[in-house]
Amino acid sequence: MQSLLNHYRRSIALHLLLVIFGVYFLVAVLVTVVQLYKEYENTKREFYDEIQTLPATFGKGISESVWTYNQELLQSILQGMYNLPIVVGVKVKSLDHKTDFQIGAVFNEQHQVEYYTSKGIPTEQALTGLGSNALFEHEFPIYYQGPAFDQNISLGTVTLYSNDQLVFERLKYGFILILVNSIIKTCMLWIIIYFFINKYLGKPLKEFTFKIHQQDTQSPKPIDLDINWTDENELLVLKDSYNQMIERVNKKQLELLNLNQELDEKVKVRTRDLERAKEKAEQLAYSDPLTKLCNRRAFFDSGKQLLNQANNNESLLSLIMIDIDNFKSLNDTYGHAMGDKALIVFADKLKNSLRSTDLIGRLGGEEFAVILPNIGEDEATNIAQSLRLKISQIKLTHEQSSVHFTASMGVIENSPQSSTIDSLLAQADKALYFSKGHGRNQVTAYSTMATAAASQ
């Protein structure tokens, strides 16, 4: 039932038909009612006309039997009238009341219905079974017109009773015929029109909806409907409008896709730029921009890690502090640019001379430091001597004159007491200034300096 209701709600053809035929059926019923009323009026008139003819047929016989007081004859004539399908009761009222007689349903003096058998005996039940409430009556006089009399002698009256129900009985078959006729016509029309509305409207709409549901939402395609007529009807216009809309949507989607790709590209470029900027910022944060060596902060961070590893592994580690000699006068003599160049060449010399595992940092100005893991003070001092020599051999040119410079160094080895980078630096710095104080371009090992100081 529910599915039938849903089908009704969904089917435009069915819905239209029920609305159309609902109205059609109401109109048909109204027309039929009017027809039936007219038919009823005609039949009623026919009844009257038929009843009007009865006096001519039966009047003479009744007059005879009343005149001769022939009750038997009167009774049989009245029974004959009563048997007519348009009569429900007959009443004869003679002037002397000697031949009064009634059969079937008749009115009494008070205009109330009374019932009599075919023998004229009062009874409670209606004989005709048609009911008698809607009786209508037709009264005609009876006369005797014998050869012995010049004029008619009034004998009394005969009243005929008929009933609306008889009219309805006669109409019944006509009514059923009209009704069946209307129902068959309505059903036939309903089936034919349903077939065509469904064919030309319902099915194409269903096909249209199905194809829309089948559409790929990412790239919808224009829809083609299997419609057999070529007119530019509303459905084809709707389909064309839908297809145009799909084209517009696809175009917009393509534009959106291109914009997305462009945006993706821009985001990628921006991300790359950001990554580079981040790398640069990190480099700036940890490296010295002039010499590209670790800056002070990076040297301290990495130096602490190396020292911790050495202390944990109980392995050797040495630190060399290096300071370029008389750098101020180099700057003053050859200019700041030459000073910068000297710093760069100096740094490169350190990098090229040491292992990749060694940590080299510029602590500030012309002051540098090197950490050599797994190397003790003696070996570190040798390395420092070698560095010092290489630095002293660097030759720069400035306006046809050669520029040379030297460096002083202090070397220290790690020990459990000197387990921090600051204390190592402080001790190496002391050794460095020992070198400075003893003529520069020298390497001083902290232990040697300490021994010398102790012996003084």
Ligand SMILES: Nc1nc2c(ncn2[C@@H]2O[C@H](COP(=O)(O)OP(=O)(O)OP(=O)(O)O)[C@@H](O)[C@H]2O)c(=O)[nH]1
């Ligand atoms: N060209 C250049 N000069 C720098 C830079 N950083 C520091 N200096 C200079 O280095 C010089 C260091 O001078 P001082 O501290 O007196 O030391 P010094 O002249 O080397 O003397 P000693 O260390 O005693 O041998 C100063 O004149 C600074 O201006 C730099 O990045 N570039």
